[in-house]
Amino acid sequence: MLNEILSALQSVATLQNLLIMIAGIWGGVIVGAIPGMTGTMAVTLALPFTFYMDPVPSILLLVALYKGSTYGGSVSAILIKTPGTASAACTALDGYPLAQQGKAGKALNMALYSSVIGDFISNLSLIFFAAPLAILALQIGPPEFFMLMLFALTTVAGVSGNSLLLGLVSAALGLLLATVGEDMYGSFRFAFTPDMQAGLSIAPVLIGLFALPELIKLVVMRVAKTEKAATLGAQHVTREEFMGSLRSILKGSVIGSVLGAIPGIGPSSAAFFSYGEAQRSSKRGSKFGKGELEGIAASESANNGACGATMIPLLALGVPGDVITGVMLGAFMIQGLTPGPLLFQTNMHEVYMLLIGMLISSVLLFFAGKATMRMFAKVSYIPQTLLTPLVLLLCIFGIYSIASSTFDVAVLLVMGLVGFGMFLLNIPAAPFLIAFILGPMLEENLRRAMAISRGDPSVLLSTPITWIFAALIVFALGFTLRREIRKSKTERQVAQ
Amino acid sequence: MSKPVLRGLVIAAFFALTAFALVPTFVPRPAFIPGFAPPPDMWPRTVSLIGIALGLLALCLALTRPAAEEEPIETDGSSPWRMGLRFAGLVGVFGLFLALIPYLGFLLSTMALTLVVVLMTGERDHKLWIFLLSFVGPGLLLLFFTYSLGTQFPKGALTKPFGF
Numbered sequence: 303m304l305n306e307i308l309s310a311l312q313s314v315a316t317l318q319n320l321l322i323m324i325a326g327i328w329g330g331v332i333v334g335a336i337p338g339m340t341g342t343m344a345v346t347l348a349l350p351f352t353f354y355m356d357p358v359p360s361i362l363l364l365v366a367l368y369k370g371s372t373y374g375g376s377v378s379a380i381l382i383k384t385p386g387t388a389s390a391a392c393t394a395l396d397g398y399p400l401a402q403q404g405k406a407g408k409a410l411n412m413a414l415y416s417s418v419i420g421d422f423i424s425n426l427s428l429i430f431f432a433a434p435l436a437i438l439a440l441q442i443g444p445p446e447f448f449m450l451m452l453f454a455l456t457t458v459a460g461v462s463g464n465s466l467l468l469g470l471v472s473a474a475l476g477l478l479l480a481t482v483g484e485d486m487y488g489s490f491r492f493a494f495t496p497d498m499q500a501g502l503s504i505a506p507v508l509i510g511l512f513a514l515p516e517l518i519k520l521v522v523m524r525v526a527k528t529e530k531a532a533t534l535g536a537q538h539v540t541r542e543e544f545m546g547s548l549r550s551i552l553k554g555s556v557i558g559s560v561l562g563a564i565p566g567i568g569p570s571s572a573a574f575f576s577y578g579e580a581q582r583s584s585k586r587g588s589k590f591g592k593g594e595l596e597g598i599a600a601s602e603s604a605n606n607g608a609c610g611a612t613m614i615p616l617l618a619l620g621v622p623g624d625v626i627t628g629v630m631l632g633a634f635m636i637q638g639l640t641p642g643p644l645l646f647q648t649n650m651h652e653v654y655m656l657l658i659g660m661l662i663s664s665v666l667l668f669f670a671g672k673a674t675m676r677m678f679a680k681v682s683y684i685p686q687t688l689l690t691p692l693v694l695l696l697c698i699f700g701i702y703s704i705a706s707s708t709f710d711v712a713v714l715l716v717m718g719l720v721g722f723g724m725f726l727l728n729i730p731a732a733p734f735l736i737a738f739i740l741g742p743m744l745e746e747n748l749r750r751a752m753a754i755s756r757g758d759p760s761v762l763l764s765t766p767i768t769w770i771f772a773a774l775i776v777f778a779l780g781f782t783l784r785r786e787i788r789k790s791k792t793e794r795q796v797a798q
Numbered sequence: 799m800s801k802p803v804l805r806g807l808v809i810a811a812f813f814a815l816t817a818f819a820l821v822p823t824f825v826p827r828p829a830f831i832p833g834f835a836p837p838p839d840m841w842p843r844t845v846s847l848i849g850i851a852l853g854l855l856a857l858c859l860a861l862t863r864p865a866a867e868e869e870p871i872e873t874d875g876s877s878p879w880r881m882g883l884r885f886a887g888l889v890g891v892f893g894l895f896l897a898l899i900p901y902l903g904f905l906l907s908t909m910a911l912t913l914v915v916v917l918m919t920g921e922r923d924h925k926l927w928i929f930l931l932s933f934v935g936p937g938l939l940l941l942f943f944t945y946s947l948g949t950q951f952p953k954g955a956l957t958k959p960f961g962f
Contacts, residue, residue, distance in 0.1 A: 471853070474848055478845050523876075691931060726871070728805070
């Protein structure tokens with residue numbers, strides 16, 4: 303085995319492979335940082351180029367793009383409150399307030415450190431736990447999936463904003479919007495126009511909800527912040543700050559690795575889950591959402607922590623965990639490799655090369671992140687009155703280019719107005735978004751579970767795993783309510 | 799009417815509209831549903847009913863409990879009427895942008911939208927940057943997306959003879 307590992311290391315450590323990985327990560331960071339351009343787009347666009355490459359370098363290029371774009375999403379999330387990718391939405395909650403306080407560099411550095419650690423741990427999990435985790439994920443059926451997602455949703459609703467009730471309202475709105483389009487039996491729901499028959503894409507909803515309300519606020523309320531973010535040079539994360547967030551980084555990395563290994567969950571849910579857990583368990587939980595470094599650490603360690611882990615079901619079972627690994631499955635097939643249990647027997651050398659390459663790419667992510675950070679930090683110097691229209695411009699072009707659809711641009715603008723309305727009513731946006739992403743899976747698993755049980759709803763509490771998730775939901779709700787009641791009592795006492 | 803009361807009313811009314819008007823009209827039930835699978839309207843109806851309950855709960859809490867302090871929204875001091883007009887103006891600009899794409903094409907419409915939005919933010923100082931952002935920015939982005947990603951942007955009925 304050691305000989306095989308050394309041989310694989312020798313094969314990976316060539317100048318060509320290193321350059322490919324650097325290009326992939328750098329390109330991914332840049333693409334991820336541009337609002338409206340997603341990691342999926344980067345990986346898909348690179349796919350044709352891999353036709354002309356050897357199998358392992360081609361997969362490494364795609365993996366590097368995936369990792370780079372996942373981290374890159376945090377750059378725009380922090381600097382302009384526009385998550386470049388869905389998985390960076392939580393990062394914006396604390397990153398942008400920090401940038402407004404002139405601590406953009408600190409936030410970007412923390413995002414980078416957390417991403418690299420999460421990514422490295424995720425790669426280790428891929429190496430050591432691929433088979434056992436894949437077996438565990440296989441045992442999860444529709445009722446368990448439904449309860450798992452319901453738990454994730456409850457947690458997010460509980461931790462976003464100041465009110466559990468408004469968090470749940472936001473989640474209900476997201477779930478409702480997710481039902482637009484064709485359902486699993488071919489019925490069209492809320493298809494007011496022919497374009498709506500295909501449903502609403504995630505990208506315009508996400509970008510519209512998070513990026514455009516800032517522009518609308520600026521136009522309607524005209525409160526442009528004139529202060530510029532401080533330079534990055536003096537914004538290093540101190541040892542105390544890093545150590546204070548280390549627990550959340552490690553926890554987020556593990557959450558990302560576990561959730562990423564379950565097909566369909568992916569980096570976005572992992573980031574939300576980790577953020578909620580960090581807020582719940584942190585001493586500084588009340589500061590989350592107002593510019594807390596630990597919030598960024600939790601979110602970024604989990605979303606990058608899920609990157610390597612999404613490869614677990616792909617490599618071990620041949621099941622892609624999300625859209626990006628779905629594209630990678632295509633790349634494997636093009637190269638004559640068939641992911642699945644047999645891959646570990648017939649192409650062990652390539653598997654080792656891939657795993658070693660992924661570990662190396664974690665290190666490269668650090669350097670690419672540092673270099674790109676300085677470049678994107680210039681954004682902080684642009685006046686808000688010019689920057690926000692620029693964001694609108696990037697969003698419109700980016701969103702249009704995904705599906706060449708003017709309808710998607712319309713969805714983007716409408717979601718901006720919806721986001722502004724939610725801001726006026728103090729309804730948090732994060733539960734809306736996660737509900738919108740999880741909604742179709744949640745409903746599909748509920749309907750499958752009901753079909754399997756012949757319409758008996760008790761199927762949702764039929765196995766130990768479903769009971770565990772039910773107990774966690776009750777615990778999360780109870781904990782959040784208790785926290786709110788205490789806070790309310792304290793506020794009343796202060797008022798008296 | 800206080801903000802929490804208005805919020806409860808808006809939430810309950812929105813979900814009620816969805817449950818009792820939109821779902822029956824826009825979520826058709828297929829003639830045949832295989833096995834024991836729930837019908838397509840089950841999920842949106844359930845979510846809407848939960849939403850109504852949450853809205854009513856928010857309303858009850860707003861009416862029965864003293865209003866908690868909510869962070870005031872920062873403004874430039876303009877009257878609500880003026881801010882409402884700005885919002886309506888922006889909605890109109892967005893609508894006009896979408897309506898103009900088939901006639902002026904993507905490029906010109908985006909240029910016009912960007913210029914109007916920059917001016918609506920109150921920016922008047924950086925004239926060169928306003929020009930670059932409004933006219934050069936969309937052009938560069940169009941070239942980038944067209945040549946490196948192969949995106950085909952819609953041309954306008956009026957501007958097609960000019961190539962955009």
